[in-house]
Amino acid sequence: MDFTISPELEDLRQRIAAFVESEIIPREADPASWDAHENIALPALAELRAKARAAGLWCLQLKPETGGLGVGRVGMAVCYEEMNRSIFGPVVFNSAAPDDGNMMVLEAVATPDQKRRWLAPIVAGEVRSAFAMTEPHPGGGSDPTMIRTRAEKQADGSWKLYGRKWFITGAEEAVHLIVIARTSDDPRRGLTAFLFHRDQPGWEIVRRIPIMGPEEHGGHCEIAFDGLRVAAEDVLMGEGDGFKVTQIRLGPARLTHCMRWLGLAKRSVEIARAYAATREGFGIRLADRESIQLKLGRTAMAIEIGRLLVMKAAWELDRGGQARKEVSMAKVQAANTLHEAADMAIQINGARGYSKDTVLEWIYRYARQARLVDGADEVHQMVLNRFLDKEGDAFWRWPVAGA
Template identity: 65%
Template sequence: MDFSLPRDIEQYRQRIATFVEEQIMPLEKDRANYDEHENIVDHHLQRLRGEVKDAGLWSPQMPRERGGMGLSMVGMAACYEAMNRSIFGPVCFNAVAPDDGNMMVLEKVGTEAQKARWLQPIVDGRVRSAFALTEPHPGSGSDMAGMMQTRAERRGDRWVINGHKWFITGAGLAEHFMLVARTSDDARKGLTVFLFHRDQPGWEIKRRIPIMGPEEHGGHCELIFDGLEIPDDQVVLGVGEGMKVAQIRLAPARLTHCMRWLGLAQRAMEEALGHVEMRQAFGAALADNQSIQTMLGEVAMEIEIGRTLVMKAAWALDQGSFARKEVSMAKVAVSNVLNKAVDVAIQVHGAKGYSQDTVLEWIYRYARQARIVDGATEVHQMLLARMLRSEGNDFWHWEVADQ
């Protein structure tokens, strides 16, 4: 059982870490470099994206022949963690949701024509994308198959879409969209995934939903579909294959969230350590206080547990598994420890941690959505309980290597 990184992956990780340290971290410190939605301003983003490309660190999830780095999921886990030491990091490397998941699924299941038209511009950084799945009540959330209300009806050589989506990440800036809609009432083959361009008529952004923030580029939007027409060549994988497309997309996308959240959790601990080593109280550094040590030690351990779960899930995906169990465990553990890490970091900072003098309040507000997005914690726990009931003691089996 080998827990070491391949040498080339470690070299990439170090180069990404150095780029983040030298080129991205300095921008974080000045609020003039934040846009109105509390992310990096566009002119700095475009400059940094060019520098990332020049450094050969662009789109780590994509094959080299498509302009990416060609990393495995294990390699991505190491590198994404390093990217998100900075809150501005992942978007600079073209490794942020929802583009990340959209690129991976289109690379895996798209036709060559779809890859050329819909995928390559995202890989190149010329357009942004969105994945339109979630609906307001009584529509689909975690129960996608059973509750989907948005419908696509066949009319001649077109599909006509009517429905309502919301909390669609990145939709405010996206040009390329993936849309999940119901095409029949079949319990297993009732959903289909479609591609469409921002300029196609028959849909609108109703609003950019105000959130606790901060926001990803493009926000979280509410969309209305009223007669959007889509031809057959913009169907992904095939009519009725929407659940399969979603399964292929969601597991890697959930895991890349976890990879990035681990970087943020470590950043919170970095901020906490810097403060408690420096801050004196009652004649000693806070770092020498036993209660402070207990808090920091517990979070450090839980971050390492999260890293181990993420790496196991990444390895399973690289072996061709859907890794549903492994990804769910990682999602629960890492979303929890991100929230705990930043909460502890703010606590040891006192009032300063609650201010905008540190990055912690930004991470704190961002972290709360981690336990909701891509399946709430309770949904993943329910899935794990079902697997436990089905597998019994085999739930904890070891994979055995070939001799």
């Protein structure tokens, strides 16, 4: 593949970088910009979102006809990494999870009427959204075949939902939600995706689950369904297509996580290098110590490996492939690299890194979830082993032009 990018994409990257530097990063140092859950406060977010839209930096992941910039997956890899130089970055550009993945799946599979009613308000920044799949034991987690939340078809063609979900990101702020429920025992076509509005009766947020790290807007919630009625026209794709919906959504969404994590990993290195360049101990700068140089060099290499894996997966998606193998590799590499980069940066900064004088401790706590969300490391490694068993030496094949 060709790793050069177009002048237009480079211009967009530079504009995003300048916006992050001048408009977003200064907000990290302002206590008034933070909410109670250690994310950007909604008034500050609204102000920055208006500026991002005015600057033409809005929803770049979507097609122009949907309201985006149509940069493709490779373009997203370039730009998302730049956005997440700031811990507040992606949500400002309407490119943060879970809205990001929800918009992309709705753009891909929703009917024109569903796009008008359910997608357009998210694109416009009028509402937030959530994707409800994960369940408490013995329900489905990484294995969607274990999903127990059920939908019962009514005589008029509508559905009633019963069951429980948890760790549903953004649920407390979400207005538009997608839920995956069981509609039959068919092993391949037993799940269906449904769209519903926050104000519909028959469901509730049981609790906002306290977590180790900072939270996305709307937290990570446990929710219960007790007869939520969903109209037939609010089934996404079709009855029995729920597993397809999850695959269409989760592959690209996992990759966008990786893009953003690499941006935070680079920010960690940036903070570490700046401190090492000025801090002296025992008559020598930290940056001149071989042990520090080894840490920084190793982390820089790990980030570049992650970038290459992300780019290969993005390229495969852009050319129409599913990139399951490539996304799994990128997911494991980027998640672990983020955690290692934050840990390394804290070590170099010493007590300063452990304090709240920098964003490193925020990134460190946030980073630990990366190895769990959208499939734990071990799940993706099992996926890769299945490909290895199936493909043998062809696991490492190069695509052949015209084949």
